[in-house]
Amino acid sequence: MAEARIKSRAEDYAQWYQDVIAQADLAEVAGVVKGCMVIKPHGYAIWEAMQKDLDRRFKETGHKNAMFPLLIPMSFLEKEAEHVEGFAPELAVVTHAGGKELEEAYCIRPTSETIIGHFFAKWIDSHRDLPLLINQWANVMRWELRTRLFLRTGEFLWQEGHTAHSTHEEAKEEVVRMLETYRDFAHEIMAMPVICGIKSANERFAGALETLTIEGMMQDGKALQCGTSHDLGQNFGKAFDVTFQNAEGERDYVWQTSWGVSTRLVGALIMTHSDDDGLVLPPKLAPIHVVIVPIYRKDDERDAVLEAAHRIAKDLRSDGLNVEVDARTGMKPGAKYYDWERKGVPMRLELGPRDLEAKSVMCKMRLAETDENGRAVKETLSWDDLGLEVGKRLDAFQDFLYQRALAMREAGTIVVDTWEEFTAAFEDGKSSFVYAHWDGTTETELAIKEATKATLRCVPLPGNGPEPSPGKCVKTGQPSAQRVLFSKNY
Amino acid sequence: MAEARIKSRAEDYAQWYQDVIAQADLAEVAGVVKGCMVIKPHGYAIWEAMQKDLDRRFKETGHKNAMFPLLIPMSFLEKEAEHVEGFAPELAVVTHAGGKELEEAYCIRPTSETIIGHFFAKWIDSHRDLPLLINQWANVMRWELRTRLFLRTGEFLWQEGHTAHSTHEEAKEEVVRMLETYRDFAHEIMAMPVICGIKSANERFAGALETLTIEGMMQDGKALQCGTSHDLGQNFGKAFDVTFQNAEGERDYVWQTSWGVSTRLVGALIMTHSDDDGLVLPPKLAPIHVVIVPIYRKDDERDAVLEAAHRIAKDLRSDGLNVEVDARTGMKPGAKYYDWERKGVPMRLELGPRDLEAKSVMCKMRLAETDENGRAVKETLSWDDLGLEVGKRLDAFQDFLYQRALAMREAGTIVVDTWEEFTAAFEDGKSSFVYAHWDGTTETELAIKEATKATLRCVPLPGNGPEPSPGKCVKTGQPSAQRVLFSKNY
Numbered sequence: 001m002a003e004a005r006i007k008s009r010a011e012d013y014a015q016w017y018q019d020v021i022a023q024a025d026l027a028e029v030a031g032v033v034k035g036c037m038v039i040k041p042h043g044y045a046i047w048e049a050m051q052k053d054l055d056r057r058f059k060e061t062g063h064k065n066a067m068f069p070l071l072i073p074m075s076f077l078e079k080e081a082e083h084v085e086g087f088a089p090e091l092a093v094v095t096h097a098g099g100k101e102l103e104e105a106y107c108i109r110p111t112s113e114t115i116i117g118h119f120f121a122k123w124i125d126s127h128r129d130l131p132l133l134i135n136q137w138a139n140v141m142r143w144e145l146r147t148r149l150f151l152r153t154g155e156f157l158w159q160e161g162h163t164a165h166s167t168h169e170e171a172k173e174e175v176v177r178m179l180e181t182y183r184d185f186a187h188e189i190m191a192m193p194v195i196c197g198i199k200s201a202n203e204r205f206a207g208a209l210e211t212l213t214i215e216g217m218m219q220d221g222k223a224l225q226c227g228t229s230h231d232l233g234q235n236f237g238k239a240f241d242v243t244f245q246n247a248e249g250e251r252d253y254v255w256q257t258s259w260g261v262s263t264r265l266v267g268a269l270i271m272t273h274s275d276d277d278g279l280v281l282p283p284k285l286a287p288i289h290v291v292i293v294p295i296y297r298k299d300d301e302r303d304a305v306l307e308a309a310h311r312i313a314k315d316l317r318s319d320g321l322n323v324e325v326d327a328r329t330g331m332k333p334g335a336k337y338y339d340w341e342r343k344g345v346p347m348r349l350e351l352g353p354r355d356l357e358a359k360s361v362m363c364k365m366r367l368a369e370t371d372e373n374g375r376a377v378k379e380t381l382s383w384d385d386l387g388l389e390v391g392k393r394l395d396a397f398q399d400f401l402y403q404r405a406l407a408m409r410e411a412g413t414i415v416v417d418t419w420e421e422f423t424a425a426f427e428d429g430k431s432s433f434v435y436a437h438w439d440g441t442t443e444t445e446l447a448i449k450e451a452t453k454a455t456l457r458c459v460p461l462p463g464n465g466p467e468p469s470p471g472k473c474v475k476t477g478q479p480s481a482q483r484v485l486f487s488k489n490y
Numbered sequence: 491m492a493e494a495r496i497k498s499r500a501e502d503y504a505q506w507y508q509d510v511i512a513q514a515d516l517a518e519v520a521g522v523v524k525g526c527m528v529i530k531p532h533g534y535a536i537w538e539a540m541q542k543d544l545d546r547r548f549k550e551t552g553h554k555n556a557m558f559p560l561l562i563p564m565s566f567l568e569k570e571a572e573h574v575e576g577f578a579p580e581l582a583v584v585t586h587a588g589g590k591e592l593e594e595a596y597c598i599r600p601t602s603e604t605i606i607g608h609f610f611a612k613w614i615d616s617h618r619d620l621p622l623l624i625n626q627w628a629n630v631m632r633w634e635l636r637t638r639l640f641l642r643t644g645e646f647l648w649q650e651g652h653t654a655h656s657t658h659e660e661a662k663e664e665v666v667r668m669l670e671t672y673r674d675f676a677h678e679i680m681a682m683p684v685i686c687g688i689k690s691a692n693e694r695f696a697g698a699l700e701t702l703t704i705e706g707m708m709q710d711g712k713a714l715q716c717g718t719s720h721d722l723g724q725n726f727g728k729a730f731d732v733t734f735q736n737a738e739g740e741r742d743y744v745w746q747t748s749w750g751v752s753t754r755l756v757g758a759l760i761m762t763h764s765d766d767d768g769l770v771l772p773p774k775l776a777p778i779h780v781v782i783v784p785i786y787r788k789d790d791e792r793d794a795v796l797e798a799a800h801r802i803a804k805d806l807r808s809d810g811l812n813v814e815v816d817a818r819t820g821m822k823p824g825a826k827y828y829d830w831e832r833k834g835v836p837m838r839l840e841l842g843p844r845d846l847e848a849k850s851v852m853c854k855m856r857l858a859e860t861d862e863n864g865r866a867v868k869e870t871l872s873w874d875d876l877g878l879e880v881g882k883r884l885d886a887f888q889d890f891l892y893q894r895a896l897a898m899r900e901a902g903t904i905v906v907d908t909w910e911e912f913t914a915a916f917e918d919g920k921s922s923f924v925y926a927h928w929d930g931t932t933e934t935e936l937a938i939k940e941a942t943k944a945t946l947r948c949v950p951l952p953g954n955g956p957e958p959s960p961g962k963c964v965k966t967g968q969p970s971a972q973r974v975l976f977s978k979n980y
Contacts, residue, residue: 032605036559041555097583
């Protein structure tokens with residue numbers, strides 16, 4: 001009966017996503033603050049694990065964290081024409097403060113290029129001040145009409161990198177470096193394969209010369225933009241007068257980049273790995289790696305079992321694992337199993353009186369196969385070398401998740417040459433990753449979207465998608481240099 | 491000449507504080523956003539070090555992090571009468587969003603008791619859901635008229651703990667536990683002694699039954715409230731209908747606490763330890779523990795010195811230290827010394843060709859004494875056991891800072907019995923920690939403030955301040971159970 005609380009993906013994918021979040025107790029719709037969410041402890045712990053790993057990567061590549069104001073004078077946004085056009089409709093505006101109406105209204109930052117540009121202009125004077133490599137962990141706000149937990153919310157948490165360089169070349173290297181940092185994080189930590197590519201002019205960040213993206217495939221075949229890295233050129237440098245004296249003694253505008261990932265990644269994680277039983281977490285992001293469920297029928301068995309459970313937990317913790325002993329009373333083991341499964345704990349260890357005698361535990365992985373009787377396959381692990389054996393299985397689980405997600409994406413990817421093949425891929429609410437030739441115009445891109453709801457996700461970078469080869473646009477028959485990636489998207 | 495950029499404390503204490511911040515490149519006034527600040531990388535790194543240690547302490551005491559909305563419906567604040575009275579004058583208000591005027595305005599959170607109360611009401615149903623122990627790392631906004639970097643700014647970063655309990659007893663234990671957590675952090679990590687005490691009704695958090703505080707003494711003898719822990723009683727429980735079914739099956743309102751420290755602690759750190767040469771940092775919060783300055787006159791000496799510097803840096807890093815090699819060219823060693831001194835790096839190692847021959851380094855601590863010639867005392871340290879010797883000196887430096895701050899506070903603390911003694915302590919802009927009897931009324935508290943500008947900082951908890959003994963109020967002569975702490979304050 002309890003199982004029925006999560007709708008199956010086949011039945012209602014959108015409801016499944018919400019149910020997984022609710023049952024794993026990750027987050028909830030704020031309700032009283034339109035479009036916003038509350039991230040509950042289990043969801044926040046996943047975000048913290050992401051932050052910790054990303055922050056290390058940013059620091060290793062020379063970036064330093066800082067804090068800029070939450071509020072931005074409205075006039076700042078107007079200094080970059082494309083930027084204000086892109087963000088103005090989504091702004092939340094502070095008009096009153098300290099009991100008075102403000103002379104100039106502020107918006108709550110939707111992103112911080114403008115306010116950071118203002119300070120970069122104060123801080124940068126010479127080529128010796130460059131590169132300036134800054135990151136900010138912050139909340140931002142975009143007043144969206146249609147919201148969905150983690151994927152699109154009015155307020156969200158993110159990091160935004162902002163850098164300034166003395167040459168365009170160097171800025172472009174930074175843009176690629178940070179995209180690759182995101183890709184490596186997605187692959188190694190999230191166990192989520194992504195396609196790296198270049199956004200079309202139509203999908204580009206408002207104010208950028210070029211936007212690079214990592215795109216993941218969700219289980220319904222739709223794409224999710226998981227992170228972006230922007231070449232801002234000298235656009236913001238000119239808007240905010242960020243100049244430097246170069247080695248030749250001439251003043252020039254700096255070349256800037258910005259790049260960000262957000263709590264949307266928690267949504268990406270859910271939709272990449274979870275199943276009809278609930279959340280599935282890669283060990284590298286799991287707030288709890290192992291749960292130990294003590295099993296006893298009589299009270300006189302209880303103490304010995306609990307003592308052993310806590311001893312094993314302590315040993316595993318000394319190996320750097322996060323371990324929980326579920327000693328709740330008045331709850332049957334089966335109910336505990338169900339509770340931790342839907343919360344995505346990768347490994348469960350069951351420990352009863354017989355296991356104590358045998359000095360072993362029963363190990364059940366979150367995605368254990370079932371035997372011919374439909375029962376989950378469990379393994380007996382000896383107390384000797386338990387840390388080593390648990391570690392091996394968690395590493396294998398991390399790897400398995402990546403391989404499974406990769407196989408899912410490959411199975412859901414097609415290369416097409418005709419408009420018929422193209423439209424067939426998106427009929428009846430279906431989606432997949434479709435590589436097709438495109439003539440390079442926004443007009444055709446929009447016509448394709450109009451006809452199929454598929455959007456141009458990116459022009460794949462080398463090593464992503466099929467080998468580049470020239471061809472003809474599936475829609476117009478005009479020449480095309482390489483196939484690009486189309487998909488429906490979140 | 492460069493030295494003159496920091497005003498001495500004796501000359502202009504307020505300017506000294508600003509100069510230390512500017513010269514250490516910690517933060518700056520935002521200017522374009524009224525009363526707000528930008529925290530620059532070196533200042534943010536100190537805050538990150540504070541966060542890391544505090545977060546560990548919060549988790550060890552069973553708290554979990556979460557995220558609640560930045561915006562709070564205005565009507566929420568009005569649900570707790572004292573709370574809205576306390577915070578309404580300082581609110582920043584969002585009236586428009588998504589291009590439209592909002593039906594109900596939101597304020598940017600000045601603190602989150604109200605919005606969290608709303609969600610606690612949804613999450614708590616039974617005594618089994620209690621205690622609920624939540625913490626949030628967040629930005630908050632209070633539109634203040636008079637601001638000062640770190641100490642009082644429109645927007646600031648903080649953590650706010652919010653907990654709910656089934657009994658008042660348990661909530662009161664939590665309030666003390668978290669105050670003691672703050673005290674231990676201040677003593678062990680910030681090297682800053684604090685007085686723990688109870689706030690008077692007049693200084694209490696708006697909506698609390700009781701507020702506990704830690705108060706530090708700054709170098710001008712003024713007090714700084716460094717952290718507070720509140721017993722909210724059932725006030726917010728009643729305002730937001732947060733009820734639970736107790737073990738006897740009856741519904742009751744939960745007992746709540748909240749507690750917080752903020753980026754103000756960076757200001758406290760500066761004003762506790764820094765001197766006329768700039769920032770002084772305790773090693774446990776120093777983003778850089780050791781800077782190595784390579785010294786060479788000829789280019790052919792350069793490679794060998796730099797190679798040794800990097801090798802030593804690598805060794806020290808493997809001991810867990812943050813080490814910087816200052817290999818900047820076109821800058822004399824003296825200028826580098828000055829640069830790192832004002833940034834508060836606890837230890838400098840100088841390394842030249844002769845040191846290479848002797849397999850040693852010259853070690854200079856940030857607060858090294860000067861010899862009879864006025865030169866800083868330096869020590870020769872052998873490359874053998876360097877990590878151990880450096881570690882010892884950093885530990886000793888941490889301890890020295892605490893002892894020095896404690897001695898400063900003791901020297902600036904007096905116990906008085908008469909109004910003449912009391913007023914003398916605050917004449918001519920002076921301040922110190924003054925323990926005096928008080929009759930317990932707000933009327934007298936305000937009269938004392940009016941006459942002397944001294945405020946009642948707290949009623950000290952046992953073990954803080956002089957042994958409690960009864961006496962007569964210095965102002966009214968009415969009976970008093972124990973002396974309380976008065977000081978001017980930030």
